[in-house]
Amino acid sequence: MPKSIKTGLIAFAFLSYLILVGLPGRTGGNALPLLAFAAALFFWYRLRRESRTQSRLVPQSGAAGQAKPGWEIGHGPQAQVQTGAVTRGGFPLRVLTQGAAAGATAGLLIAIVSAVFAEILGNGVAIQPVFDKIVPVNVAALLGVSPGAVAEAQVPPLRYLISALYFTGGGILAALAVLAGMTDAARAAGPTQWRSRLSGPAFTSAGRWLVIALPFALLAVVIWLGLPGVSLFGNDRSTVRLLFTLIATGSGLFALRAATPGRERLAVSVLIGLGVLCMPFVLDQFQNSVMGIVFIFVMMGLGLNIVVGYAGLLDLGYVAFFAIGAYTYAFVSAPFSSPYISGLLTGLGVPADSPLLGYWMALPLAMITAAFGGILLGIPVLRLRGDYLAIVTLGFGEIIRLFMLNLGELTNGPRGILEIAQPDLFGLAPEAVSGGLLSSQGWIFLLALVSSAAIAFVAIRLNDSRLGRAWIAMQEDEDVAQATGVHLVRTKLLAFAIGATFAGLAGQLYAARQINIFPENFSLFVSIDALALIIVGGIGSPAGIVLGALALKGLPEVLRGVDEYRIVAFAALLVIMMIVRPAGILPSARRRFEAAAEEAGAGEIAPEADETFVKKQENDKGTGADGEKGAMP
């Protein structure tokens, strides 16, 4: 089977999936161009890879032909290699035919399938019980006609051809994009170069200053959008403003990267810090509440990062500590709704219906309880490594949740704990102190910001400390670390305890934000979310964690309409990130070097190509040896 037909078939499978989950019906009249664009992106990816390998097969003359193993593959000499290859005769035409063939394959198949479904639906056969989403609306969106036409079998045959042509056009477009990218030496290196430019100091000065100025410009837009009388996109102003807030915060991270280390970075970070600190005051309740949850997850992500990113212990039950923090605060600050605790406290002579401790008094308590929980859960799993650790911690998380659900006497069961006290400001309500400038959610956001900053500071300092080195040594190889004098038990328990402490802090703030907490708030998905955000952002990199939280907790709020696709998109993102970029969007410096070294070592060999199997065998030996020490002592 030719490669292009195969590409078309894969694209067809992918598009069928999108149709099955009901995406066309959601996008209204734009379904066809959107799907064609998605297909075009995929074709572009495939074609680019294909044409790269093809261009590399063309024999080269001179030293430029040899790819140097270096930090930045695809840079400099190699880019010229590709340019040289592309200009040879016949190549552009081949890419074009490949793109068109792939697009036509996918388009024709989609047209046939939609014709079949339109025929079935038109004849009044209900297939709804089998496929929930194959409804006239969906098929109609795919064909660019009205749902009524499908229901009455009135679809003109030309429509099928048009929808097929859309995808063929997408294929041709992708091929053109590939060609345009290939002939331009600066862009030939692709995103690799773009990324290394953006995250490294190798910036042209104008571009650099643009990146540094961007967050402030965006912040100005955010503030402008908040002014009374400004209208943008009708009623959606609030959402648009949230989007700008998220982008402004995210671009701040890139601005920090762009600034040269030293005085400049210090100045930029102080400015960005001030900018972010003024956000809670200018945003409204909705945006503040979203940003609050984003930064609560930043706190959690930073804590989990210590366990997973620094110490290399994959903890899937991290939500347990979050829950411990939240419930600890709830116990001491809610009017005692759980019978056991209220009975205990009335027995001790505390009057009912009065919070025991305020937010600040409860802070150390929540931290200590969570740290204690971390140690308690850490001791049994000291001997476990890798996968086993992940599953056992997952089990712990579930056990804690089941206990919260079923220990009705202590936790009030599924009815939850209600009316948790709000954090105060020196005994006063924050709204009163700030003169109405700070809403209750803004106050939570501010607290989350300050706590995240504190946690990030501690985490960064810890990473540079002796303990941090011990964690990294342990992550690399436990046996070697122990042999070089790292006390494994102490180091592991400290990682669990510190990570848990931060989760406890986040949990306490979360309880204060939610006011009422229920066991369902602490499901496995909190762990998965926290893990996903540190993986997407970049394991081991605090900036990456903030970016991950903004992308994974903030963006879905903007995209409220497609909320049901959120988890699927996450999950797909998780798999794709693992395959394409396991170090994350903003990887930590150490991982960046490692990834670069690996890439230079392995070259650009397609992982699934059969001819690389012998090479893989060598690598597999490494995996086997890993398995040897992986399971159990």
Add this chain to the structure above:
Amino acid sequence: MAGRSTSAQPLQLDWATVQKYAIRAFGFTILAIVLWRVITVGLAEGYPASFWISQALNGLVLGGVYALVALGYTLVYGILFMINFAHGEVMMIGGIAGFFALQFAQARGWMEGPWLVVVIALLSIMLIGMAASVLIGVTLERLAYRPLRQAPRLVPLISAIGASLFLQYSVLLIFGVSPHSYRKPELISGGLRLGDVFIPYTGAIIFFTSILLMLALYFIIQRTKLGRAMRAVAEDRATASLMGVDVNAVIVLTFMLGSALAGAAGVMLGFHNTVVKFNSGFIPGLKAFTAAVLGGIGNIPGAMFGALLLGLIEALGPSALGIPTEYKDVIAFTLLVLILIFRPSGLFGEVLSEKKA
């Protein structure tokens, strides 16, 4: 030096020894507490013997289903050293496919026909479930695991978690959130009554089918060329490939075998629980993993016995310990944690290859 250490042995207390004995003492304490609890609470409750027997039979049925899923975990772990976290979802998809096949058969009235037709229809339903699972399992291996074969161990695990969520929520999006209910055909909806003990036909069928499938798998592993290739790859992948074993093909076939068993389990679990929905594979998947660990992961007979044991413990545990049945999941997870602490290589050890221990 050596003489001194032998003479001083009774007094020598290094940290490792203390730790070992502390862990052992802790283990025995837990065992004693559980036994005491069983004797004073569970047995004192005074359930009739028939209650225990029917509970135990229930547990065996569930254990049979867990065993089929656990075998998938063990097979994949034995060869790739990775936990196929999405295996429970592979099972769930078998159950969903089986549901639609069942609906198709019911719409045509095959379920009310003569017994031969019903049996053939049921067999085909199971085969369809198995085929769907195999398709998903192989796709999963190709897309989510194969590109990561030489990555560090955490990477495929995270990818597997992503795949698991992806499958769950894709099923949610495509087939809706409401559970799909399996309607049993007349023929197998009754049961056998032996004194006070009631044995439903479905339970008996599920148990014997799983035993049959397990025997078939054991035969494949021990007696066929493919089985020998699988064992060789599990033992040492590089050497196996030098001996002419197509390692990639063996890995794909392993996924196919494991997924087929999971698909059968999914259909049978559908009949047992009467419903399937998007997340109905998750907890059974975790339980099956527990069973695989209980028997020693990578050990095929171990997974079977571990699963049967887990099924029994889950069915009898809550009544024996005198705690509400909502805690049966807690019992399973606690068991997993305890096994990993006290006997990390499982009850039967890892026999597929010693070097993994």
